[in-house]
Amino acid sequence: MHKIFINRLRSIPAHIFILTLIILVGIFFRTYNFSDWLKFQTDTLRDAKLVSYSVQEGSGYLPLLGPRAGGTQLHLGPIFYYFQYISGSIFQSTSPVVFAYPDLLFSILAIPLFFFLLREYFSLNWSLAITAMLATCFMAIEAGRFAWNPNSTPFFSLLFFFALLKAYNSEEKDCWKKYAWLSVSGGALAIASQMHFSAFLGLPIIFILFAIFNWKKTQKFSFWKMAIAFFGTIAIFYIPVIVFDVLTHGKNSLLFLDAIGNKGSGGNILQGLFRDVEIFSKYFLHILTGIEEGNFGQKIFGGVVLVAGFFANYFLIKKEKNEKKKTFLVLSLIFLVVFFLIYIPLAFEIKRPRFFLPLIFIPFMLVGYIFAFMREIGAEKKSKLVRLIAVFAVAFLILINVKSTRAWFYGLNESENLDVVSRETKRNVKVYWMWGRFEKAAAYMDENCEKDSILVVVSKKPGDYYRQFEYVIAQRDENLKALGKEKYKDDYEKYDSCFFYISAAKEDRPEFLYNKKHDESFYLGDMEIVRWYPDVPGTKSFPEEKPSDKNRSLEKKIKSKYPRILWGDLFK
Numbered sequence: 001m002h003k004i005f006i007n008r009l010r011s012i013p014a015h016i017f018i019l020t021l022i023i024l025v026g027i028f029f030r031t032y033n034f035s036d037w038l039k040f041q042t043d044t045l046r047d048a049k050l051v052s053y054s055v056q057e058g059s060g061y062l063p064l065l066g067p068r069a070g071g072t073q074l075h076l077g078p079i080f081y082y083f084q085y086i087s088g089s090i091f092q093s094t095s096p097v098v099f100a101y102p103d104l105l106f107s108i109l110a111i112p113l114f115f116f117l118l119r120e121y122f123s124l125n126w127s128l129a130i131t132a133m134l135a136t137c138f139m140a141i142e143a144g145r146f147a148w149n150p151n152s153t154p155f156f157s158l159l160f161f162f163a164l165l166k167a168y169n170s171e172e173k174d175c176w177k178k179y180a181w182l183s184v185s186g187g188a189l190a191i192a193s194q195m196h197f198s199a200f201l202g203l204p205i206i207f208i209l210f211a212i213f214n215w216k217k218t219q220k221f222s223f224w225k226m227a228i229a230f231f232g233t234i235a236i237f238y239i240p241v242i243v244f245d246v247l248t249h250g251k252n253s254l255l256f257l258d259a260i261g262n263k264g265s266g267g268n269i270l271q272g273l274f275r276d277v278e279i280f281s282k283y284f285l286h287i288l289t290g291i292e293e294g295n296f297g298q299k300i301f302g303g304v305v306l307v308a309g310f311f312a313n314y315f316l317i318k319k320e321k322n323e324k325k326k327t328f329l330v331l332s333l334i335f336l337v338v339f340f341l342i343y344i345p346l347a348f349e350i351k352r353p354r355f356f357l358p359l360i361f362i363p364f365m366l367v368g369y370i371f372a373f374m375r376e377i378g379a380e381k382k383s384k385l386v387r388l389i390a391v392f393a394v395a396f397l398i399l400i401n402v403k404s405t406r407a408w409f410y411g412l413n414e415s416e417n418l419d420v421v422s423r424e425t426k427r428n429v430k431v432y433w434m435w436g437r438f439e440k441a442a443a444y445m446d447e448n449c450e451k452d453s454i455l456v457v458v459s460k461k462p463g464d465y466y467r468q469f470e471y472v473i474a475q476r477d478e479n480l481k482a483l484g485k486e487k488y489k490d491d492y493e494k495y496d497s498c499f500f501y502i503s504a505a506k507e508d509r510p511e512f513l514y515n516k517k518h519d520e521s522f523y524l525g526d527m528e529i530v531r532w533y534p535d536v537p538g539t540k541s542f543p544e545e546k547p548s549d550k551n552r553s554l555e556k557k558i559k560s561k562y563p564r565i566l567w568g569d570l571f572k
Contacts, residue, residue: 018128019115026111026135029405030104030144035097036436037412039146043067044096045468047147051084052094059085060568064244065252067149069197072259073562075252077194077241080149095475096435100147106155107144111135113155114361117162118368120169121328126368129394133364138290138404139353140360149195153357156192160185160203161361164210165331168217169324178221179229186230190237192358197259198339199358206338210331217327244565248558275347276340280306283356284363288397290404302363309366310336312373319376329369336362367393416525433465433527438472440524441502445469446476448519448531449498453481453542457492459503459510469502481542493534495542501530 047067054061062085065075083102091098114134118127134140143151163185170177189207193200207230211218235242245253278299285291285302313333320326339359343350371390378386412434445454454473458466473482483497493499501513505528518532554570557563 015124015128019112019131022115022128022132022135023108023111025132026141027108029136029141030107032409033412033436034100034104034145036416036434037145037409038097038100038435039148040096040433040435040438040468040472042467043149044147045471047081047084047149048094048096048099049471051081051088051099054081054085055088055092055094058568060566060571062567064240064565064567066194069200069259072197072255074197074255074259076149076197076200077190077238079191079194079237080152083152084147096147100145103147103151104144106152107140110140110155110158113158113162117158117165117361118365120162120165121325122368122372126371129390130364130368133288133367133394133397133401134361136398136401136405137287137360137364138401138408139287139356141405142408143354143357148354150354150357151195153192153195153199154360156188156195157199157203157358158361159188160192161331161335163188164207165328168210168214168327172220175225179225182221182226182229183233186233187237190234194237196354196358198342198355201342202339202358205342206331206334209334209338213330213334214327240567243570247554247565248563251563269344272344272347276344277303277306279343279347279350280340283353286353287356287360287363288367288401290401305363305366305370308370309363312369313366315373316369316376332362332365332369335359336366367397414525433468435472437524437527438468439476441469441527441529442472442476444522444524444529445473445498445500445531446480449480451496451498452479453483453495453497455483455492455495455497455499457499457501459501459507465502483542493536494538495540496538497542499532499534501532503528 050063062081063078066078066080068075084099087098087101088094091101111131111134115127115131118130122130140154143154163181167178167181167185170181185207189199189203192203241252245251281299281303283302284305285298288302288305289298291298310333313329313336317326317329317333320329336359339362343355346355371386371393374386374389375383416437445456456466456469458469470482473480501510501518503509505523505526507528509530513530513532516532516535518530522529552560554565557565557569
């Protein structure tokens with residue numbers, strides 16, 4: 001029996017073991033201390049509150065629209081909320097950790113999907129090497145570790161690329177495969193476009209241009225079958241958005257046109273072009289190395305990969321004789337060019353890495369193209385040197401990303417174990433208040449409060465984190481009421497409640513803490529919690545929450561400026 005098992009193991013190709021190892025490494029970086037170090041910031045809280053209600057009360061409380069596209073009133077599709085709802089329903093939980101599981105899952109699945117995509121063009125060894133770079137990519141790791149609507153865009157953008165490629169490269173006799181893959185591609189586009197506005201703009205353009213550039217292959221598709229497979233699938237995923245626009249006479253569509261008209265850099269085309277090159281260089285550097293704010297020399301590296309990769313991609317298209325591989329190269333070039341062009345008018349507004357999540361895999365592919373180009377133009381004698389340089393380059397990019405991830409983990413860990421220094425030390429400490437910290441803070445406040453309500457005052461440095469404390473306290477004890485001072489600024493000490501002041505540990509204390517009776521500070525790394533007592537014990541109960549928009553009639557919601565319509569509204 002033992003020998004049979006050993007023989008079966010030996011029969012498994014070595015690349016399967018290597019790919020498995022790469023995936024396991026990717027899983028490790030994405031799950032290490034996942035719960036404790038989960039980001040729980042404003043957007044995450046907003047989405048958790050919305051979805052938690054539907055998990056508790058039923059799917060009728062799911063909205064027809066998703067989160068707003070950044071900087072606009074336009075709402076994306078709701079698929080992100082539906083993924084969270086499915087996760088919450090499966091695990092019967094409204095914890096932000098559970099709501100983050102879909103993003104974690106898609107981040108992990110992107111690794112093997114990327115490998116299978118790469119095998120459509122690259123050699124086995126290069127496919128493994130480039131996959132390893134994505135598995136250890138700091139930006140991809142970070143996006144997979146918390147719930148946010150753009151975070152799953154890489155997987156569905158990859159799936160769109162892969163399925164579209166398979167549809168066009170399938171044999172003519174396998175018609176059902178063509179249309180099946182086309183349907184998958186349409187579904188991936190529909191989901192990705194509901195995750196981030198850039199995917200909403202870019203992926204449809206990519207599909208149209210790809211169909212035009214491959215017109216001979218496109219003509220082999222039946223128009224009606226193509227329309228049903230691709231556009232029909234998109235329409236299915238957009239049913240909630242379509243229903244909303246029918247009810248509101250196109251209100252969200254008008255907001256889309258408004259967003260398109262108002263978004264822009266404010267400079268001329270030439271200024272936008274130079275700025276676009278700058279941001280592509282910056283974020284290609286970030287994707288390839290994990291360096292967030294590189295110096296000029298480091299950004300040059302990102303720019304070299306961008307420009308050299310573009311020309312290498314173009315050269316390989318001209319030289320490639322294999323039609324399937326040429327299709328791969330054409331699609332990757334269209335991907336790069338389309339996103340570069342649509343970002344020109346937005347160039348001065350792009351200040352976050354999330355805009356590059358839909359094309360996060362492109363820089364790694366460009367690295368592969370650069371070395372493929374070097375191999376093609378180099379003499380046979382120099383091929384060994386090219387391979388040696390390639391090995392060192394791949395190893396360097398993997399190691400520097402691992403270093404960036406380790407530095408991030410170190411910062412998170414240090415924030416939990418930070419020694420409290422003298423308050424005379426002035427230092428701008430970055431706030432790392434993750435879900436595990438909120439949970440521990442809630443446990444402390446609950447255990448040190450003899451009443452049935454808690455009022456939290458949060459310092460200016462962490463901003464509006466009081467809402468997070470309200471949520472986590474309710475998670476710990478649904479019968480324990482928690483409110484932040486910001487909701488009731490006037491006479492808040494008159495409430496019959498336990499009062500806690502929360503700040504970064506190195507912040508100066510407010511004067512009122514010195515003038516009022518208070519307990520000894522409780523420290524959670526760089527978080528300080530102080531319970532204080534009002535001069536006169538409060539007697540007022542927290543006021544009842546006003547009826548939310550959930551209870552308003554459908555007619556009133558439609559008439560409102562920015563209505564939030566739920567599925568349940570349609571069946572009342």
